[in-house]
Amino acid sequence: MLDSAIMQGVTKEKIYCKIRFLLLNANRLFIIINMKALFLVFLVACGGWSKTDTLRELSFAGVTTADWIQTRQITSDCTEMNPIIGQCGHGPIGVNTEMPLAIIGHAIISAALPGKYRHAWQYLTIGGEILAVTNNLNHGYDFTSRPLDTGNISSSSLKTPVPASR
DSSP: OHHHHHHTTOOHHHHHHHHHHHHHHHHHHHHHHHHHHHHHHHHHHTTTOOHHHHHHHHHHHHHHHHHHHHHHHHHHTTOOOOTTTOTTSOSSSOHHHHHHHHHHHHHHHHHHSOHHHHHHHHHHHHHHHHHHHHHHHHTTOOSOOOOSOOTTOOGGGSOOOOOOOO
């Protein structure tokens, strides 16, 4: 099949570029689907909350999603410091498992806490995630999602290792 495509004037590079593009979009679609499912969990589990409780929880989910996108980049460079995720994302729990579990677990803990403790918990954890995202930004990791394959990037062009994002 690859040979017939090459005979039609399509280069291997173009084919690999298309495959990388499809992988990139599949990764983004995976994140979007997970976030929609998590939003439904919030709606069901947090019925008795105030609007500000819900906004804080959604803020945590949003900033954790930003950390999630950055952490996927960090693991593709094999510089993640979180032992749960693993340096290259092959730890006991990978990044695409740990981050949704963190968001769901946070919502469950928030729902179980009384009001004043819930507020403190939400503000502290949102602040911690903001610090992690800021630290990742300072090390050159933005909010673009890349495929896990780093291609022909030389080891000298890899970014400086980032301390644990959690």
